Amino acid sequence: MPADPPLEDLLRSCTHSALHLEMRDGYMRDDPLFLRWLDGHRDDLADRSSWWNPWLQLIHETTARGVEVRRARVVSEPVSEYIRFEHEITFRNVVSGEQVRWLPRQQTTDLALPGNDFWLIDERLLVVHHFSGEGDFVDDEISTDPQTLKLCHSAFEAVWERAVPHEDFRLH
Numbered sequence: 001m002p003a004d005p006p007l008e009d010l011l012r013s014c015t016h017s018a019l020h021l022e023m024r025d026g027y028m029r030d031d032p033l034f035l036r037w038l039d040g041h042r043d044d045l046a047d048r049s050s051w052w053n054p055w056l057q058l059i060h061e062t063t064a065r066g067v068e069v070r071r072a073r074v075v076s077e078p079v080s081e082y083i084r085f086e087h088e089i090t091f092r093n094v095v096s097g098e099q100v101r102w103l104p105r106q107q108t109t110d111l112a113l114p115g116n117d118f119w120l121i122d123e124r125l126l127v128v129h130h131f132s133g134e135g136d137f138v139d140d141e142i143s144t145d146p147q148t149l150k151l152c153h154s155a156f157e158a159v160w161e162r163a164v165p166h167e168d169f170r171l172h
Contacts, residue, residue, distance in 0.1 A: 004142045008055075010121050011062050011069075018062065019120040019156045020071040023113065026082035026135040037085045045091060056096040063097030070099045072159045074113070077104050077172045082135075090166050101163030104172075111158045112151070120152050 011018055028034070043051045063069050071093060075083050093100050119127040126149055128141040143149070 004127075004140065007119060007127055007140070008058055010119070010125065010127065011058055011067075014062060014067050014121050016067060016122055017120075018067060018069045018122075019153070020069075020118070021074070021114075021120075021152070021156050021159060022071065022117050023074045024117065024131060024135060025076050025080040027131065028136055029082060029134070030136075033089070034082065034085050037088070038081070043089060043092070045095075048095075051089075051092055056092055059093070059096040059098050068099070069097060070156075070160065071101075072156060072163050073100070073102050074105050074108055074159060075102060077106065079171050084171060087166075087169070087171055094166060100166040101160060102166065102169040103159050103163035107162055108159065111155065111162075113155050113159070114148075114152055118152055120149065120156060123149065123153055125149075126152055 059069055073083075073086070079087070087102075090100050114128075117129040117131070119129075121127065124144065126143040126145075128143060130138040130141065132138055
């Protein structure tokens with residue numbers, strides 16, 4: 001059985017939209033970028049060469065082709081240290097062309113949300129991310145099931161409609 005294509009390849013072949021829903025309050029807490037941030041390192045927006053990386057370049061190339069890349073984050077308040085870190089470095093995503101919004105979890109009670117984070121590519125393919133309870137990446141699952149695609153698209157759009165654009169979102 002062939003391996004699923006990596007997310008990077010899916011983004012390279014994407015033609016109109018890539019939607020990413022994140023719903024955890026912490027990811028990979030041993031991430032060197034997070035650990036550096038905890039130690040007091042802060043990126044200098046003016047020194048792009050110090051923080052630009054291949055992922056951001058891929059997003060830049062994807063959005064430059066006219067693909068809409070949107071990321072919605074559902075977060076608990078008060079926010080975790082990891083979310084503070086994520087919020088601070090999100091300028092990178094924005095500079096690369098991504099649109100990012102934030103939604104406090106307490107505003108999602110009446111929304112039907114899937115149990116896992118995901119990327120929805122061109123409304124035709126879903127990449128579901130599975131994480132351990134500690135936030136470490138476990139694996140990805142690919143789905144083309146029409147009902148699952150419909151649920152995830154609807155969930156993303158419901159969150160997006162309520163969420164606050166990154167530049168206006170204040171941490172609590």
